[in-house]
Amino acid sequence: AQSVAQPEDQVNVAEGNPLTVKCTYSVSGNPYLFWYVQYPNRGLQFLLKYITGDNLVKGSYGFEAEFNKSQTSFHLKKPSALVSDSALYFCAVRPRLKGGSYIPTFGRGTSLIVHP
Amino acid sequence: GAVVSQHPSWVICKSGTSVKIECRSLDFQATTMFWYRQFPKQSLMLMATSNEGSKATYEQGVEKDKFLINHASLTLSTLTVTSAHPEDSSFYICSARDQDRVSDTQYFGPGTRLTVL
Numbered sequence: 001a002q003s004v005a006q007p008e009d010q011v012n013v014a015e016g017n018p019l020t021v022k023c024t025y026s027v028s029g030n031p032y033l034f035w036y037v038q039y040p041n042r043g044l045q046f047l048l049k050y051i052t053g054d055n056l057v058k059g060s061y062g063f064e065a066e067f068n069k070s071q072t073s074f075h076l077k078k079p080s081a082l083v084s085d086s087a088l089y090f091c092a093v094r095p096r097l098k099g100g101s102y103i104p105t106f107g108r109g110t111s112l113i114v115h116p
Numbered sequence: 117g118a119v120v121s122q123h124p125s126w127v128i129c130k131s132g133t134s135v136k137i138e139c140r141s142l143d144f145q146a147t148t149m150f151w152y153r154q155f156p157k158q159s160l161m162l163m164a165t166s167n168e169g170s171k172a173t174y175e176q177g178v179e180k181d182k183f184l185i186n187h188a189s190l191t192l193s194t195l196t197v198t199s200a201h202p203e204d205s206s207f208y209i210c211s212a213r214d215q216d217r218v219s220d221t222q223y224f225g226p227g228t229r230l231t232v233l
Contacts (some may be wrong), residue, residue, distance in 0.1 A: 032222070034222075041229065043224040044209065045225075046223060094220070102213065103162065103165065106159055108158070111157075
């Protein structure tokens with residue numbers, strides 16, 4: 001079975017500082033990994049995904065994520081946070097095995113609050 | 117690309133009435149769509165997987181007669197909440213599977229806020 005852990009319910013960071021939102025996963029074989037962002041009363045917006053290749057993935061709005069196979073992590077990062085980045089962030093994992101479930105498993109979400 | 121729309125964005129109805137929510141993939145064909153429910157400050161709860169031209173697959177604990185799903189075309193899936201009650205009030209989000217993209221990404225609609233009085 002696949003699972004995703006987002007160990008922090010909330011992350012607080014000052015505007016202009018770097019931010020990290022943590023995600024670890026458990027899945028059979030090599031995974032596809034995703035990050036989504038949800039603003040209040042809105043659906044999820046796709047940010048970025050890891051498929052293969054370079055472990056550092058760049059996505060929308062200046063976000064990036066680093067795939068670390070040995071630590072089974074896919075932390076979301078941004079060098080300089082903006083107040084407008086304040087939202088709920090979801091990590092998701094899906095196995096790439098043939099015959100495996102194509103339904104991704106989502107983490108519980110991490111609320112990012114960027115203070116002015 | 118990869119835009120998913122949802123209609124209506126919000127709806128208020130009386131207890132006992134039925135409400136239909138539409139989910140459309142605007143620029144790609146989606147053989148599979150998903151319906152989620154989200155409670156305040158909580159993660160997504162997958163309700164069902166909707167496959168074009170066949171019956172939906174419901175997650176354990178989700179009443180199929182209560183939440184009717186129809187996926188009549190490659191770009192449209194509908195969720196009908198039948199005989200809605202206040203406990204059905206929630207934020208419902210659909211997503212569509214874009215199989216043509218590498219890694220088979222899901223794209224989400226903007227959600228529908230249902231309030232049952």
